[in-house]
Amino acid sequence: xxxxxTNSERIQAGLKKRYRAEKRFQYYGITAIAIAxxxxxxxxxxxxxxxxxxxxxxxxxxxxxxxxAHVQDNDWQGIVKDGMRNAFPExxxxxxxxxxxxxxxxxxxxxLQTLVKExxxxxxxxxxxWLPSSDDIDMLMKGSIDRTVAADDRRVSDKEIAWVxxxxxxxxxxxxxxxxxxxxxxSREPELAGILGAIMGSFYSLMVxxxxxFPLGIMSAMYLEEFAAKNKWTDLVEVNINNLAAVPSIxxxxxxxALFLNMFILPRSAPLVGGMVLALMTLPTIIIAARAALRxxxxxxxxxxxxxxxxxxxxxxxxxxxxxxxxxxxxxxxGMARALGETAPLLMIGMVAFIVxxxxxxxxPATALPVQIFLWADSPERxxxxxxxxxxxxxxxxxxxxNISATLLRKMFERRW
Amino acid sequence: xxxxxxxxLSVGQPSRTLQKSGEKVIKWLLIASSLVAVLTTVGIxxxxxxxxxxxxxxxxxxxxxxxxxxxxxxxxxVDQVGSSGAFGAVPLFTGxxxxxxxxxxxxxxxxxxxAIYLAEYAHGSVRNWxxxxxxxxxxxxxxxxxxFAALVLAPWLRGAGDAAGFEVSSESALAAGLVMGIMxxxxxxxxxxxxxxxxxxxxxxxxxxxxxxxxxTIRNVVLPAALPGIMGGILLAASRAIGETMIVxxxxxxxxxxxxxxxxxxxxxxxxxxxxxxxxxxxxSAKTLSAFALGLVLFLITLVLNVLALNIVKxxxxxxE
Numbered sequence: 001x002x003x004x005x006t007n008s009e010r011i012q013a014g015l016k017k018r019y020r021a022e023k024r025f026q027y028y029g030i031t032a033i034a035i036a037x038x039x040x041x042x043x044x045x046x047x048x049x050x051x052x053x054x055x056x057x058x059x060x061x062x063x064x065x066x067x068x069a070h071v072q073d074n075d076w077q078g079i080v081k082d083g084m085r086n087a088f089p090e091x092x093x094x095x096x097x098x099x100x101x102x103x104x105x106x107x108x109x110x111x112l113q114t115l116v117k118e119x120x121x122x123x124x125x126x127x128x129x130w131l132p133s134s135d136d137i138d139m140l141m142k143g144s145i146d147r148t149v150a151a152d153d154r155r156v157s158d159k160e161i162a163w164v165x166x167x168x169x170x171x172x173x174x175x176x177x178x179x180x181x182x183x184x185x186x187s188r189e190p191e192l193a194g195i196l197g198a199i200m201g202s203f204y205s206l207m208v209x210x211x212x213x214f215p216l217g218i219m220s221a222m223y224l225e226e227f228a229a230k231n232k233w234t235d236l237v238e239v240n241i242n243n244l245a246a247v248p249s250i251x252x253x254x255x256x257x258a259l260f261l262n263m264f265i266l267p268r269s270a271p272l273v274g275g276m277v278l279a280l281m282t283l284p285t286i287i288i289a290a291r292a293a294l295r296x297x298x299x300x301x302x303x304x305x306x307x308x309x310x311x312x313x314x315x316x317x318x319x320x321x322x323x324x325x326x327x328x329x330x331x332x333x334x335g336m337a338r339a340l341g342e343t344a345p346l347l348m349i350g351m352v353a354f355i356v357x358x359x360x361x362x363x364x365p366a367t368a369l370p371v372q373i374f375l376w377a378d379s380p381e382r383x384x385x386x387x388x389x390x391x392x393x394x395x396x397x398x399x400x401x402x403n404i405s406a407t408l409l410r411k412m413f414e415r416r417w
Numbered sequence: 418x419x420x421x422x423x424x425x426l427s428v429g430q431p432s433r434t435l436q437k438s439g440e441k442v443i444k445w446l447l448i449a450s451s452l453v454a455v456l457t458t459v460g461i462x463x464x465x466x467x468x469x470x471x472x473x474x475x476x477x478x479x480x481x482x483x484x485x486x487x488x489x490x491x492x493x494x495v496d497q498v499g500s501s502g503a504f505g506a507v508p509l510f511t512g513x514x515x516x517x518x519x520x521x522x523x524x525x526x527x528x529x530x531x532a533i534y535l536a537e538y539a540h541g542s543v544r545n546w547x548x549x550x551x552x553x554x555x556x557x558x559x560x561x562x563x564x565f566a567a568l569v570l571a572p573w574l575r576g577a578g579d580a581a582g583f584e585v586s587s588e589s590a591l592a593a594g595l596v597m598g599i600m601x602x603x604x605x606x607x608x609x610x611x612x613x614x615x616x617x618x619x620x621x622x623x624x625x626x627x628x629x630x631x632x633x634t635i636r637n638v639v640l641p642a643a644l645p646g647i648m649g650g651i652l653l654a655a656s657r658a659i660g661e662t663m664i665v666x667x668x669x670x671x672x673x674x675x676x677x678x679x680x681x682x683x684x685x686x687x688x689x690x691x692x693x694x695x696x697x698x699x700x701x702s703a704k705t706l707s708a709f710a711l712g713l714v715l716f717l718i719t720l721v722l723n724v725l726a727l728n729i730v731k732x733x734x735x736x737x738e
Contacts, residue, residue: 025632029534223447246723248660258464313440341558344662
């Protein structure tokens, strides 16, 4: 009796401690989740804040004379330079003039060229046109270059700031929507660089990847799930596929380099090769998803089809496949999303070159969106860092769209048997 | 006997054989496509081995595996001093291990505790919100993590180091490792979640019945029972960390330092593969071939980890089914 009461006392005494331990344990879990989600938010916020500025670009209203001589010589940048000289007649020394020209983008002339191409009657006239500024002036206007820093430590000189202030006083400098970012190829000048080339490169690569991996994937899944006998050979294939899904992506890059580039002598930097490497990489994912989709179709469907006289192939093609297709497509979209974000294997097969032209087919040299991000991230200019973040935002928008459509597809066709 | 009976049968006959041969073609097509996956493995092993053997003809295997100096620049001229090319891969292995270890130190506790909370404590609605958020972490491209590590986290760490009075390299192993840890967290949490959910409820009820609290039950009953599945997840995550490329290419350095200091710059196997093979190069120099030897080592190590992990997970799954 005495012994028992001490026991319960001992339990009572320990209870508080145990409950505290219980609470602590729960807090560990909450903290872990909070850290993971906080990291996600911080990362998105850091990229969003940096990148959102790149969707706008500083433009300056410049009065230019589209005189015939320059147009004939195709010297569009000369027209811009003349315009700048007219706007600031007090600038006379050679060095200052050079500095003055650098206020405008070196690609501002292209805008005049397209303008004249659209309306040839403009030749010989004087007109005020909104033209892009250089990236340094852009950064100054967006506040990324601090005016209060000592002149030697900032990329924009006091003279340039004075000129910009004159434009500001005249309301002749504004942030406009950065159309070029979505319609241009890569460029050494941040204010001229766009992501259309990279997007098209990604598009062609993914197209090749889809055309190869989707049919191959569902056909292998069909064989393994519906026809193959259960033996050592199919076990081996299954183990092999599971392992392939976990092989580092860079190893696929090595394979693509040794096999496609050096043995088959396919062109470097082409979306064709990129797509083929991505297809090999995505194939295991698609096979695994497609097998799961086939397995989810209840056996009674097969039995019913076989019972009314369908052959095994007919059973699978006419009855099982249509029911499994939404699941297969969901898995394929997720696999494609992974392929879209993949960078390392594309570096190996040379899709990492500096390419200005927007690719028009699977054989043209191209880069891909994630590779473009990698290339820009290496550039020292502040304006490129902004564009890198903006390109990441675009990439994430694509990925989120793909993931949401996969989820919707699954929700729409989900069946409980 | 109606006359139409045998007639319709004879009409049906040829189409039936046609159909049969058609089905045979389809079956062979299916078999052929399932061979592609096998051929991929053969292609990987074949191409890596083939180039590596060329490499090991020039550089002995032991020098490669146990050498302490890595400087793959080979001499342009025969008489050139100091660039004969050293292919000792140990600094790369230690660098890879250091960054992966940092990643695991971050990912294992966060992933495991997140999984425990989601599986045992969280209400259904909370779970439905948190799980997709963790999946977003898994779906972010590695180049984005790399960008964040190199351009956001590394400068912060450097600044924090300066404030605290010690030097942090701008390409420190720490920045790459921390971000990589967050990247593999969802892998550990989702596989651990599966393992914990597979533990039968009866085992928990038994533990509650003898008066254990929830956390005691988890620690003493659920976790030991789920341990093999959790271990499988951790091994898969380690394999992912070792093979990860973009984060380290962007955030870790190129200098092959033999160090265990996380604030210094180290380089990894994958970083070296990328640097050796991007840009123009003649294909059969030892420098280029060494990338394939590194690739072979990487492939073998990740393969062993994957086979181990998949076997553990599979065996464990059967145990409670």
